[in-house]
Amino acid sequence: MMTNMDTPTQLESTKGEFVAAFRRGDAAGIANVYTAEAQLLPGNSDFVRGADAICDFWQAALDTGLKDTTLQAIEIEVHGDTAIEVGLYTIIGGDGGVADKGKYIIIWKNEADQWKLHRDIWTTSLPAAVS
16 A cells, blocks of 8 residues: 555646646546546536546537646645545636636545546636626
């Protein structure tokens, strides 16, 4: 079992895989960093459960023209084979401008000595669009 001192570095490595896949437009690569029982909890949506649904969700997001993302951890708490991360995200659109930015919480699970995203929830910090 990996030590807790290694965990922040390992989480950053997995997030690096997520970001690299995002930049490639590789939804399957993004889905690969989630556990088999993972759930996304996006705003204005129901739960997104399981690898196929997560892949489809990210493919639909990438198909809107999203090109890049950053994920910045603010705090990480490790509890055995589970870690909780709170952070900030920014998503860049095809025009190079900020498509969204906000905050997130990831609940991580260590499966077979590999940290993967288990629960992923985020919310925008941008003002609501005026109708």
